[in-house]
Amino acid sequence: MREALFDFLVEYCANDIASIFLRDKKLFVTNKAECYSYEVENNVVVKSVEDKFACDHEEADTRIIYHLSKLEASRIAMVKASDTDILVIILGNIHKLEPLEIFLSIYSRI
Incomplete structure (x- = not known):
C-alpha cells in the first residue's frame, strides 16, 4: 500500500x-x-x-544527509522532519555539508 x-x-x-x-x-x-x-x-x-x-539507504534520516552531501556548494536547503534525530545527524555531519545553508523545521506529530 x-x-x-x-x-x-x-x-x-x-x-x-x-x-x-x-x-x-x-x-x-x-x-x-x-x-x-x-x-x-x-x-x-x-x-x-x-x-x-x-x-x-533504507532509513530516511541517512538518505537526507546523503542528498544534502550531493548538493552544489553555496546552495540553500530546507529540511522538514517530524523528530529531532535528523537534527542530531545533521549536526554530526555539518563539517561534510559546508558551505550549504540549511534550514531545518522540526514539527510535532501530535
Whole structure:
C-alpha cells in the first residue's frame, strides 16, 4: 500500500497542475532507489531523473544527509522532519555539508 502511494506521488508531481505549488522551486522526490526532480518551465512541469541523488539507504534520516552531501556548494536547503534525530545527524555531519545553508523545521506529530 505504501509503495503504491509513493508510485502515485512520483507520477502526480509530474502533472502540470503541480505547477501551482512548485512555482519557482525545484522539488526532489525519492522512490525506492530512484530520485526525480520537478520544476516548472513555461507553465509545464518537467520531471527529470536525478542520477547523482540515487540512493538505496533504507532509513530516511541517512538518505537526507546523503542528498544534502550531493548538493552544489553555496546552495540553500530546507529540511522538514517530524523528530529531532535528523537534527542530531545533521549536526554530526555539518563539517561534510559546508558551505550549504540549511534550514531545518522540526514539527510535532501530535
